[in-house]
Amino acid sequence: MRKSTYSLGKINKAIACSLLVFSSSLLVDSGVAHAQQTPTNMVSYTDQALLHEIAKDVSADRIEQDIRTLVGFGTRHTLSETESETRGIGAARRWIKEEFEKISAECGGCLEVFFQAKVISGERRIPDSTEVVSVIAIQKGTTDSNRYVMMSGDIDSRVSDVMDSTSDSPGANDNASGVAGTLEAARVLSKHKFEGSIVYAALAGEEQGLFGGQILAEYAKANNWRLKAVLNNDMIGNIEGINGVINNTTARIFAEGTRNTETADEATYRRFTGGEVDSPSRNLARYIDFMADRYIENLDTMVVYRLDRFRRGGHHRPFNDLGFPGVRIMETNEHYDRQHQDLRTENGIVYGDTIEGVNFDYAAKLTALNAVSLAGMANAPNPPADVSISGAVQASTTLSWKPHADADTTPSNPHLKGYKIYWRLTDAPQWQYSKYVGNVTTATLENVVIDNYFFGVASVSEDGFESPVVFPGAAGAFGE
Structure with a gap:
C-alpha cells in the first residue's frame, strides 16, 4: 500500500506523529502572516496526478535494452578506443x-x-592528452528557462587496473544503469512541459577523476545557470549486497552538510544559528526522500549525511565544490566483487560488473524516483531567496524572504501561489510541521520558540508543486 502521509512508513521518522498538540488561528495583514500551531500543522501535501503518471511511464524493458547496448561496447574506459563504431567510449x-x-x-x-x-x-589517471567528452541534453523550461535541475549518469567503466583501457569492462551496473536511467527519464519527461529547465547528462571521465562533472559544473557557473539540483545516479541496478542481503525496496541518497564554499564569516554565523544538517543538498535529499514516500511503490530511501560513501566520491562532488546543491542516488546494498574487477572466476567466486548483476525493475524504480523529483522541482516556483529568521528571547519565530534574489535578472514566478513554512525538532531527520501562509514575504509562528526547532520556507505553485525547503541564512541558500 502506498504511504499516505509525509513520514508514515519510516519508523525512525514516526516520532512526528505523537509529539505536540496545538491550537491556532491564521491572520494575514499588510503582507505579514501570523500562525499558531494546530493539529493540522502536521506536514500536509496534495498528490500530483502528473507525478503518478510519470512514475508509471518509466519502463524497465527500455532500461534493460539500453544497459545491454552500453555493455555491448566492450569497454567504455575514458582512455579507450574512440574511432571504432562498435567498441570503446567513442x-x-x-x-x-x-x-x-x-x-x-x-x-x-x-x-x-x-x-x-x-x-x-x-593528471595521475590521464597522463597524456585525452579529450573527455560528455553528452548533454537540455529540455528548456517554459517560463523560467535559466533555472535548472539535472539528472546524470557516468559513461565510463573500468576493471581492476584503473589504467587498463583495453580489457573488457562491461560496467553494467557501474554505471550503464545510471546512463540508461538518465535516457529513460528524458524519454518520459520530454512528453511534458515544465516551468523550469531539465538537464540530462551522460558524463565522461568519472573513474579517472570526475572530469566530466567538473567540466559541466564550470560551464554552468560560467553561463550563470541557476542550478538548483544535481541528481547524480551512480549504480542504481544492484539489489544483492556482498553481505548476502537482497533487497529491492530501499535506496540511499548521499548529501553533504556544510557547503564547501562557506566563508569564515558564514561559518561563525552558522555556529550560533545552526545549519550543519540543512545545507541545500540535505534539503534536496529530504525532498527526494519525500517523493519516494508519495509516488514510488515499495521504495524507502535513506538520507545519508555524507558527501558520498566513506572516503569515496562521485560526479555530484564537482557541483558541490562550486556551491551547487547535489546528491548521489544509488542502491543500498553494494556487491564489491562486481565493482572495478577484471572478469574472472577464482575459488568459485565470479568477479566482474556484468549484466547478470543488474535488476532492471529496481533500476526502473530509482529512475522513476529521479523523474518525479525532477518534474516536481521543475514545475515548482523558484525557491525563496534571502531567507532570514528572528525570534531570540521571544515566544514566537518570524521568517522573512524574497521571491528571488534580483527582480531585474530572474523571473517573477508567474505561477507562484504563495509560500509554506516548515519546521521540525532539531534532532528530527524530516520536516514534521508545515503551514501555508499565502503570498507574503514575512510570517510569524506564534508560540513556536526558535530555540527548539529548525525552520525553512518553500515556494508553492498555483497547482500545488513545491520547491525544496530553504533553511535561513547562507548555510541553506539555494542561490538566486
Whole structure:
C-alpha cells in the first residue's frame, strides 16, 4: 500500500506523529502572516496526478535494452578506443547522443543535444592528452528557462587496473544503469512541459577523476545557470549486497552538510544559528526522500549525511565544490566483487560488473524516483531567496524572504501561489510541521520558540508543486 502521509512508513521518522498538540488561528495583514500551531500543522501535501503518471511511464524493458547496448561496447574506459563504431567510449558516446536526438525528434525538437568536450592531460589517471567528452541534453523550461535541475549518469567503466583501457569492462551496473536511467527519464519527461529547465547528462571521465562533472559544473557557473539540483545516479541496478542481503525496496541518497564554499564569516554565523544538517543538498535529499514516500511503490530511501560513501566520491562532488546543491542516488546494498574487477572466476567466486548483476525493475524504480523529483522541482516556483529568521528571547519565530534574489535578472514566478513554512525538532531527520501562509514575504509562528526547532520556507505553485525547503541564512541558500 502506498504511504499516505509525509513520514508514515519510516519508523525512525514516526516520532512526528505523537509529539505536540496545538491550537491556532491564521491572520494575514499588510503582507505579514501570523500562525499558531494546530493539529493540522502536521506536514500536509496534495498528490500530483502528473507525478503518478510519470512514475508509471518509466519502463524497465527500455532500461534493460539500453544497459545491454552500453555493455555491448566492450569497454567504455575514458582512455579507450574512440574511432571504432562498435567498441570503446567513442562508440558509446555517439550512440548516447543519437538516442537523445531520437528522443528530441519524438517531442518536436524539445531537447538541445550536444557533446561537451575538453582536453585533459598531466593528471595521475590521464597522463597524456585525452579529450573527455560528455553528452548533454537540455529540455528548456517554459517560463523560467535559466533555472535548472539535472539528472546524470557516468559513461565510463573500468576493471581492476584503473589504467587498463583495453580489457573488457562491461560496467553494467557501474554505471550503464545510471546512463540508461538518465535516457529513460528524458524519454518520459520530454512528453511534458515544465516551468523550469531539465538537464540530462551522460558524463565522461568519472573513474579517472570526475572530469566530466567538473567540466559541466564550470560551464554552468560560467553561463550563470541557476542550478538548483544535481541528481547524480551512480549504480542504481544492484539489489544483492556482498553481505548476502537482497533487497529491492530501499535506496540511499548521499548529501553533504556544510557547503564547501562557506566563508569564515558564514561559518561563525552558522555556529550560533545552526545549519550543519540543512545545507541545500540535505534539503534536496529530504525532498527526494519525500517523493519516494508519495509516488514510488515499495521504495524507502535513506538520507545519508555524507558527501558520498566513506572516503569515496562521485560526479555530484564537482557541483558541490562550486556551491551547487547535489546528491548521489544509488542502491543500498553494494556487491564489491562486481565493482572495478577484471572478469574472472577464482575459488568459485565470479568477479566482474556484468549484466547478470543488474535488476532492471529496481533500476526502473530509482529512475522513476529521479523523474518525479525532477518534474516536481521543475514545475515548482523558484525557491525563496534571502531567507532570514528572528525570534531570540521571544515566544514566537518570524521568517522573512524574497521571491528571488534580483527582480531585474530572474523571473517573477508567474505561477507562484504563495509560500509554506516548515519546521521540525532539531534532532528530527524530516520536516514534521508545515503551514501555508499565502503570498507574503514575512510570517510569524506564534508560540513556536526558535530555540527548539529548525525552520525553512518553500515556494508553492498555483497547482500545488513545491520547491525544496530553504533553511535561513547562507548555510541553506539555494542561490538566486
